[in-house]
Amino acid sequence: MYDIKVIDSFTNKQLSRLKLAKAYVKDTDEPHGIMVRSSTVPDSLITDKLLVISRSGVGVNTINVEASTEQGVAVLNTPGVNANAVKEAVISALFSVVRPLNKAAEMVQTLSGEDILIQAEARREAFIGRELQGKVIGIVGLGAIGVQIARSAYDLGMEVLGYARRDQGLDFLEQVDLDELLRQSHFVVIALPLTDETRGLLSEERLRQMKQGAYLFNFGRGPIVDAEGMLAVLEEDSLSGYYTDFPEEAYLGNDKVVMLPHIGGNTQEALEGGERLARKALSDFLIYGTVRDSVNFPEARQLFHLPYRVTLFYKETMDILPDIMQIFNQFDLKIGEMMTNRKGECVYVLIDLDNDQSQIEKAIEKIKQMDDIKKIRLLKRPQYKKRRKVKKIIK
Numbered sequence: 001m002y003d004i005k006v007i008d009s010f011t012n013k014q015l016s017r018l019k020l021a022k023a024y025v026k027d028t029d030e031p032h033g034i035m036v037r038s039s040t041v042p043d044s045l046i047t048d049k050l051l052v053i054s055r056s057g058v059g060v061n062t063i064n065v066e067a068s069t070e071q072g073v074a075v076l077n078t079p080g081v082n083a084n085a086v087k088e089a090v091i092s093a094l095f096s097v098v099r100p101l102n103k104a105a106e107m108v109q110t111l112s113g114e115d116i117l118i119q120a121e122a123r124r125e126a127f128i129g130r131e132l133q134g135k136v137i138g139i140v141g142l143g144a145i146g147v148q149i150a151r152s153a154y155d156l157g158m159e160v161l162g163y164a165r166r167d168q169g170l171d172f173l174e175q176v177d178l179d180e181l182l183r184q185s186h187f188v189v190i191a192l193p194l195t196d197e198t199r200g201l202l203s204e205e206r207l208r209q210m211k212q213g214a215y216l217f218n219f220g221r222g223p224i225v226d227a228e229g230m231l232a233v234l235e236e237d238s239l240s241g242y243y244t245d246f247p248e249e250a251y252l253g254n255d256k257v258v259m260l261p262h263i264g265g266n267t268q269e270a271l272e273g274g275e276r277l278a279r280k281a282l283s284d285f286l287i288y289g290t291v292r293d294s295v296n297f298p299e300a301r302q303l304f305h306l307p308y309r310v311t312l313f314y315k316e317t318m319d320i321l322p323d324i325m326q327i328f329n330q331f332d333l334k335i336g337e338m339m340t341n342r343k344g345e346c347v348y349v350l351i352d353l354d355n356d357q358s359q360i361e362k363a364i365e366k367i368k369q370m371d372d373i374k375k376i377r378l379l380k381r382p383q384y385k386k387r388r389k390v391k392k393i394i395k
């Protein structure tokens with residue numbers, strides 16, 4: 001049985017399905033697994049006992065990935081599950097800065113009398129907007145979210161520029177370097193995760209390269225934009241405004257800054273989809289040892305036919321797989337199927353065996369003594385109950 005600590009809220013429907021993996025929610029400081037949305041995972045929970053952290057969403061800046069990797073803990077996420085939700089939030093934000101529809105509607109509610117339409121039309125000049133069609137939009141980050149934003153902007157008739165480290169080969173945008181994107185774009189959208197490379201990417205120097213009167217939309221992470229630099233540029237009227245999904249105290253009271261409470265990916269559909277995938281990823285890892293989306297483990301999928309499976313995770317300072325195989329041979333273990341994959345210097349191995357459990361456990365104890373092994377597990381193939389056939393009675 002596995003103890004699962006749940007951080008943030010998840011529906012009972014998904015939590016109840018954890019029992020399929022013999023996993024149960026428990027408030028403990030030493031869980032086998034953690035499910036989380038966007039809250040911080042305390043480092044104190046990353047113990048020898050922990051096997052997996054499953055994040056409903058893509059960003060893992062609230063998880064100590066380095067410490068997790070050192071302990072052999074898989075950090076799983078659900079990239080792309082909220083891409084459409086964030087895209088729609090960005091498109092809504094774009095329309096909100098070019099068409100003052102809410103302010104116009106508020107004005108109409110102040111009128112009275114029988115000639116409301118005439119009064120309203122007399123004041124409509126104050127609410128003349130602009131069109132997005134024909135304007136240039138720059139998308140910084142061309143992952144699942146950035147690509148969806150770019151495609152929708154293209155469909156709206158905008159000229160789309162994109163920035164990414166690798167050529168994406170997309171025919172609905174022109175990929176340029178970051179400085180060129182900032183110089184040409186009327187609207188710039190940040191759709192990047194927070195990493196050491198992206199922190200402070202939009203420095204004051206880069207913000208000053210933006211087109212006069214442009215808008216910046218941050219739907220990546222707050223620290224990607226230098227707050228002091230942004231305030232300096234806004235004070236000089238270089239930019240028309242800053243729209244961010246990540247509130248910061250420095251921007252409070254600034255009428256050129258719109259702050260949302262981190263709701264870009266918060267739609268009912270995205271939340272339900274994210275927690276379903278996060279729960280399933282955690283369950284599959286516990287039952288089968290399989291990995292689909294992870295920031296520190298390589299992808300690993302293999303059908304589980306034989307009675308037992310050994311999973312190995314290690315940092316490869318040298319090729320130790322032959323030594324592992326030698327130990328398996330020493331205990332006369334019959335390897336049925338095996339797969340190995342790597343991510344950076346980390347290696348993950350699935351080995352299916354048809355042997356006596358006690359012999360496998362002896363081999364595992366010897367493998368554990370190897371310095372580079374971070375985590376080794378022994379899994380039993382799940383036993384599924386056969387459905388009873390119902391005989392049809394023919395009258």
